[in-house]
Amino acid sequence: MVAYIFCLTTSGGVPVFARSKNGLKQLPFPVIGSLNGVHMFARSHDVELLSTVTDDSKILWKSFHDSLTLIVVSEDDNADDCHLGNVLSHVFDSMVMLLGFDDVTNIKNVERFKKDVRVCFPLIDKFVEDQSLLTFGDLVNAVDVIAAAENAVLQNFLDAFAECADSPYGCLLIHGKIAVATRKWWNLTSRELVLISLLVSSLTSCSSRDIPVFLPDGSPSVPHRLMTFQLTKFIDVCVLCGPKPSLNELEEEVGRFWRTSYESLRAALQNHPCNIPSSFNLDSNILGFIVVNIETNRCLCSVYSSSTTNGDESLDCHERRHILRSYYKHVVGNYFASKVEGSEKIPSSFTHSAMDTYMTTDTYKCYAMLSPPHQIYILYSTDIPTFAMRSITEKTLMILTKDKSTQL
The missing domain is CATH 3.30.450.70 (Beta-Lactamase)
Known part of the structure; x- marks a missing residue:
């Protein structure tokens, strides 16, 4: 810390x-x-x-x-x-x-x-x-995303609004996490994706803003205009633009493009704070997880898993987040390489490349697995048998990555 x-x-x-x-x-x-x-x-x-x-x-x-x-x-x-x-x-x-x-x-x-x-x-x-209990992007160098069944519908609204703004760069943030984004937005580097999302969440809430920003990798010397518009509480749409259009011009278009999306936005917001739809049937022993796609620079995480509602309060959400972050830092750089610069320098004393690792304590268990391009880190309760962690981790990774709404 x-x-x-x-x-x-x-x-x-x-x-x-x-x-x-x-x-x-x-x-x-x-x-x-x-x-x-x-x-x-x-x-x-x-x-x-x-x-x-x-x-x-x-x-x-x-x-x-x-x-x-x-x-x-x-x-x-x-x-x-x-x-x-x-x-x-x-x-x-x-x-x-x-x-x-x-x-x-x-x-x-x-x-x-x-x-x-x-x-x-x-x-x-x-x-x-x-940081917020709900984000890990600053740690893993991949931007936090939120999975929602409504993402496919919201993608159409975003693409139309970005076209109106004459910009290929646009994204929709829910509680600071990307729900959907345009193809060009996903082409930004990992540190640009993380910094823009954190920048928006660091600012005082307002209906709209127009901020000059430099892209550390793409345009470090020539600024772009980052315009954000609050659609509802905790939901913002962002676009990166050039000199035009003006903020006032685009403000007038927000209602026209997004008014009919209200029900979809409200439904997507319900996935907070779990960050995944309630239809995802994860093992009840899972207390939290981090899934990172190192190719697309996206991270899906949660410390509000299904077991929270099953009466397991042995670890509160602050403790779960702290354990997961500590476990990630223990694994990356020592056993796994990741998006974090310098983590590829694994100790030369190892005779092989680790693909799995786990840890058990009196109060929790952790398991990490490499399945390129994905990495998954899971916090389990002590009720899970140690021998079962690998198979459940594999099953969980498949559930979280195969569904299109996760964008992983």
């Missing part, structure tokens, strides 16, 4: 910002200066300082384009360093998305940049504060 993130200029070590988890005291500047000084001292002697651990914490440094150095302080959960490195990459990409690559990598006036970067804080804080 991230406690602090610090940003300083790489050349001079000038502090740019510091973000911390709510409830934690700000670290004094001499401590921050010392953390950066150790890194700068190492660089001056041609040594790259990557990370270190204390009795209960881990510190990781990462420099970007000889412009900014980011430092993260976290509890030491014995996970591979790639996960904290992933957090810092998200933070840097957040600045690129809202300020542009040129302004972030070529800082001419530090004091002005310190003021400009404040616009990024709501998005950056998404990687510091506890």
Whole structure:
């Protein structure tokens, strides 16, 4: 769990910002200066300082384009360093998305940049504060999706609206997760998909907005216009546009295109918070799951499985989410490679490539399986026999990926 993130200029070590988890005291500047000084001292002697651990914490440094150095302080959960490195990459990409690559990598006036970067804080804080119980995209580098039987109908509404906006890029978000998107939207890179969804959810709720955004991979120096429109509470439609149309022009079209979709939207919203239709018959021992398609950059997850309604409250949903995230970080980088940069460096001492792994404790069991292009991580209750976890995991993966509504 991230406690602090610090940003300083790489050349001079000038502090740019510091973000911390709510409830934690700000670290004094001499401590921050010392953390950066150790890194700068190492660089001056041609040594790259990557990370270190204390009795209960881990510190990781990462420099970007000889412009900014980011430092993260976290509890030491014995996970591979790639996960904290992933957090810092998200933070840097957040600045690129809202300020542009040129302004972030070529800082001419530090004091002005310190003021400009404040616009990024709501998005950056998404990687510091506890995320919603319902999303894992920031962790797995794949955008969260929500499965609904109405998705096929909603796809037609979205395609028509995107065509009206003269844009091939459009998506429909339900509680910050993609229900449907245009083909071009799915062609965005994994970090662009994740960041845009998190950006929308980080902003104050409003009926419509028009925000200039840079795509870290596709267009880091030339901004697009991200326009969002709230169709109902918790449901937004988003399009990426050029100079035209204006926000006012498109606002007038929202009602015409989406009015008749209200019943479908309301029905799709009912799949929250499970993220899957009630018709999916999953094993009652499943307490939560993460399914990732590493080719399409999509993630389907839930900690509100069917067993929640069957009276099994041995682990509440906060605990389930924490266990699943911890298990993912334990597996990826140590046994599995995934979308997380650096996770492909599996320890060379292994004589084979693992395809399955599991863990049992007194209060829960976990199972992970590779079935390219999918990866699945499941949290089970202790009632499930250990020998049965593999077959049930296979069956669950088939249920979740074969249905068209999951888009996996």
